[in-house]
Amino acid sequence: xxxxxxxxxxxxxxxxxxADHLARYSxxxxxxxxxxxxxxAYDRSFVLESxxxxxxxxxxxxxxxxxxxxxxxxxxxxxxxxxSNITLARENARGARNAISTDLWEAINTYYHLxxxxxxxxxxxxxxxDFNQMxxxxxxxxxxxIYGTLLHDGEWAMxxxxxxxERAIQIIRIINSKLNDIYxxxxxxxPITEMSFEWTNxxxxxxxxDMNRKFYRTIPAREQVLExxxxxxxxxxxxxxxxxGIRRYEEKISQNESSESNAISFxxxxxxxxxxxxxxxxxxxxxxxxxxxxxAKIIEIASELEKKYLSF
Amino acid sequence: MRQPANGILDSYNLNSSHYxxxxxxxxxxxxHYNSIVERFNQLSLSDFERINNEVKTAFFNQGITFAVYAExxxxxxxxxxxxxxxxxxxxxEWMQLEQGxxxxxxxxxxxxxxxxxxxxxxxxxxxxxxxxxxxxxxLKEMVDFTPEGGIxxxxxxxxxxxxxxxxxxxxxxxxRCPSGVSYVLSNRLALKKSLFDLFDKLxxxxxxxxxxxxxxxxxTVKPKNSGIPNVVVxxxxxxxxxxxxxxxxxxxxxxxLVEGRDLFVDRDxxxxxxxxxxxxxxxxxxxxxxxxxDPLCFRxxxxxxxxxxxxxxxAGNVTLANAPGTGVADDKAxxxxxxxxIKYYLNExxxxxxxxxxxxxxxxxxxxxxxxxxxLVVKPVDESGGYGITIGTTLTKDQIEEVKVRIKSNPRxxxxxxxxxxxxxxxxxxxxxxxxxxxxxxxxxCLMGKDTEYILKGGLTRxxxxxxxxxxxxxxxxxxxxxxVLG
Numbered sequence: 001x002x003x004x005x006x007x008x009x010x011x012x013x014x015x016x017x018x019a020d021h022l023a024r025y026s027x028x029x030x031x032x033x034x035x036x037x038x039x040x041a042y043d044r045s046f047v048l049e050s051x052x053x054x055x056x057x058x059x060x061x062x063x064x065x066x067x068x069x070x071x072x073x074x075x076x077x078x079x080x081x082x083x084s085n086i087t088l089a090r091e092n093a094r095g096a097r098n099a100i101s102t103d104l105w106e107a108i109n110t111y112y113h114l115x116x117x118x119x120x121x122x123x124x125x126x127x128x129x130d131f132n133q134m135x136x137x138x139x140x141x142x143x144x145x146i147y148g149t150l151l152h153d154g155e156w157a158m159x160x161x162x163x164x165x166e167r168a169i170q171i172i173r174i175i176n177s178k179l180n181d182i183y184x185x186x187x188x189x190x191p192i193t194e195m196s197f198e199w200t201n202x203x204x205x206x207x208x209x210d211m212n213r214k215f216y217r218t219i220p221a222r223e224q225v226l227e228x229x230x231x232x233x234x235x236x237x238x239x240x241x242x243x244x245g246i247r248r249y250e251e252k253i254s255q256n257e258s259s260e261s262n263a264i265s266f267x268x269x270x271x272x273x274x275x276x277x278x279x280x281x282x283x284x285x286x287x288x289x290x291x292x293x294x295x296a297k298i299i300e301i302a303s304e305l306e307k308k309y310l311s312f
Numbered sequence: 313m314r315q316p317a318n319g320i321l322d323s324y325n326l327n328s329s330h331y332x333x334x335x336x337x338x339x340x341x342x343x344h345y346n347s348i349v350e351r352f353n354q355l356s357l358s359d360f361e362r363i364n365n366e367v368k369t370a371f372f373n374q375g376i377t378f379a380v381y382a383e384x385x386x387x388x389x390x391x392x393x394x395x396x397x398x399x400x401x402x403x404x405e406w407m408q409l410e411q412g413x414x415x416x417x418x419x420x421x422x423x424x425x426x427x428x429x430x431x432x433x434x435x436x437x438x439x440x441x442x443x444x445x446x447x448x449x450x451l452k453e454m455v456d457f458t459p460e461g462g463i464x465x466x467x468x469x470x471x472x473x474x475x476x477x478x479x480x481x482x483x484x485x486x487x488r489c490p491s492g493v494s495y496v497l498s499n500r501l502a503l504k505k506s507l508f509d510l511f512d513k514l515x516x517x518x519x520x521x522x523x524x525x526x527x528x529x530x531x532t533v534k535p536k537n538s539g540i541p542n543v544v545v546x547x548x549x550x551x552x553x554x555x556x557x558x559x560x561x562x563x564x565x566x567x568x569l570v571e572g573r574d575l576f577v578d579r580d581x582x583x584x585x586x587x588x589x590x591x592x593x594x595x596x597x598x599x600x601x602x603x604x605x606d607p608l609c610f611r612x613x614x615x616x617x618x619x620x621x622x623x624x625x626x627a628g629n630v631t632l633a634n635a636p637g638t639g640v641a642d643d644k645a646x647x648x649x650x651x652x653x654i655k656y657y658l659n660e661x662x663x664x665x666x667x668x669x670x671x672x673x674x675x676x677x678x679x680x681x682x683x684x685x686x687x688l689v690v691k692p693v694d695e696s697g698g699y700g701i702t703i704g705t706t707l708t709k710d711q712i713e714e715v716k717v718r719i720k721s722n723p724r725x726x727x728x729x730x731x732x733x734x735x736x737x738x739x740x741x742x743x744x745x746x747x748x749x750x751x752x753x754x755x756x757x758c759l760m761g762k763d764t765e766y767i768l769k770g771g772l773t774r775x776x777x778x779x780x781x782x783x784x785x786x787x788x789x790x791x792x793x794x795x796x797v798l799g
Contacts, residue, residue: 003585099569106374106375113373113389
């Protein structure tokens, strides 16, 4: 596999995953807020600020709905908007065109055209749900082509390690955003019993509400939600599961090079094992600390991976 | 499907001044078009438009597009126009055409070998030596070097037209990086999906083996000391207008698509940079022009090339397809001599006609050209893509004077030919929602390897979509048709 092509595949995976999380977060937050129980806390600007926080946009002086939706969804000047992410995913797929299947290429290209041709005015007025749902549906189609139409070899693993690295980072961002929201609600003096709404919302932002209910069979609360999204090995949208993926695909890429000579592999395993044997009680008083240190370690792994395999 | 009261081809207007491929003078379809015309006439206009739109959407999603860039705007992506009405060539007619193309390319290959070695044809004054040595496409780096298997033109794309006399004429030999074959394969696939029942009625030769044949041909010219060769396609990158084709061919052959920056040369061997270290490269099907392939030899500012590539090539450690320096033979001034080249090396009469060509470097020809610009097509000898061509009948007086000045300033650069009347073919015009006659040509694809050759049975029929336009190149608003060679 050419290093340049590996670079394209890796970033294609990351951008696809990033757009998916942005769309889901916007959709889940915006629509759940419409009939929120703590009406005052949920005025429009509160939700919009949460969306901006997650999307990493901190430079808006005045928060109005139209501008926020535009910046997150369709602003081509914002390199982290949904449309920019899909454009970059497609450009990377084009650069690796002959390494991927025709099916996968056409799925990504169709996805790009759908987003690019989506009428901006409709998105900003009545199409928010439809647009974000389209992103989620198109991601599902692309994912199924990744799993179903590519040889499960090193090139395939390169796409998936990109997706899992990005997923881990996005999960951390989303948990951070929601913890931030909850903190603000607490500061405003609302009773903790009304927080289940926010915890449910966090699960929905990561498509994990149904899984969580099935696993705990209780109303979502802080401990169950954070334990689930961080430590559960079987929830495909947990940090632990993402780390398992990173470990699996790195093995495929390095062709099981011994871990003494492979510093990246060592770091991935160490982090993965840390999560595997962690219990909620051990970190419940310092959630932020754990999230931040995990994020730093993942970013370090990603940059070493880029240095080792993707530079050309 | 409903049976319409009138067939969609009923409104077709014959233009008697051109050779019509589909209809005879009394608007009866020619025999080989009978079943297609009958089938098309069973479709209503709305059926036809629906199929047409489906095909366009499919091309769009497949990425068979080019981008039009405008300032401050998102690039506008457009598909290459494709016409659903296939061009049909009867088996007998094709046989002659195929033999003619192979004959021509064999002779050209011998010519290239000669002018880079013994130069007999120049010594015998069949082709003027000046013409060759003054060409910027004659590369001194190729002198006395023999490419593997003696093959220079592994891939050539000979362009032909049919004149009012119903005969094929060679328009030009494209011996550098001829493109378009991916459209042949995509067009066929589109037609198979959309009008599949047409294929029941006529036995059409398949085109799908082209990538396999290309790979086989490339393997026949692998360097002597290589084992199982690592074949790659080299592209200038994804912003090149032919990137779709480069990636298409690499993918269909199952070989890496690389850019210059993916390769490096070490001790005269070429390597590609993989995630597990360097891997040697044996055969390069390069879609980068000569002047960009190696900044140490040619253009120093080239970012697309590989420093040291020519040295590795001359050491026999890597094969380049096509060989550098083939452009000297598809120069439009050399075109004039190809019939003589065929006779000289093969001792055969040319099977296919050349268009009468006036070479402005010759005094008598120059005089004729300057006096008759209004009746001639004037072409620069070393441009491709239809650039720089003027067609006499479309020029104003002032423009004629401008062309004269241009020719006089550099006679070597220009040739002129009578305005050939390209044949016309019924083509669906979206603006009028009718079939109208439009000019077409044909690009063939011929592969040559060590002791083997292959010609794609079909080719790219290019169609000039603007009424009356004779230039079919896609860069000038041309479209294409599927081309059927009957069994």
